[in-house]
Amino acid sequence: MYTQIFKEIILDIGHGKQAIKEFTSYCRQNNFGSPINIDRFEKEYHAQSAIWWYTYPSFIFSMLNYALRSMESDTIINMGFFIHDLHLQIYQLHQQQFDTDHAKSFTVYRGQGLSKANFQKLQRTNGCLMGEISTRNGGFTALS
Template identity: 40%
Template structure:
């Protein structure tokens, strides 16, 4: 219920430039000393919302890590700071999905490193409901997802 309420609040929030400034300042503090991330944060400040939320999220940078960690750990402070971005990402994914025409099922793969106990818990729920508190990056190429699983395990 709490997650649903938070989702509704986030998805109704309208984007404004001040929200971006707040997030940019927060990210600069968080990544102080990391010049490569600071450079990307500067680029985000100058260019966002272009090219798109999906483009920014799938880029190898601070955004997907912060979004996923905040959602996974239910870090409300970070979620609220990133709310406009999460909302935009959600809307673009919905829009992209609605434009797809599927003639058959689409199989996608997800690589995820996890502890054996986590895996056993999921496996024991086979056929049941599986809920996630974050966006799931997937690929239609199985080897790509395997690489992510190996990286996460290391």
């Protein structure tokens, strides 16, 4: 329930140009991404390029996914403008597809890699509850 409320707040808040500067400053302070990519993002980002930036091999994809998985609120709030723009751009593309395909459904896939070692650890948890999964250190705790 809290996640849904948080999502609605993030998507409803208006974000200005200052949000990009605050985000890049946050990235520099916390050593997220290379200075070159952060500078490039600050200079070139605009709302219509959110999907491009999300799929571009830089820090944005991993930073956003980690923040959402771990519910890291500071990062999510600092990326609020980006989440809003990404959501809006995906929604607009969906509407275009919906209008041209006359309500036919379509499937979108996004994959994530898992190392062999982590996959083997995951297999050993068969029949157990997984307590904590951490992609930062590549480990997890299995609870019986």
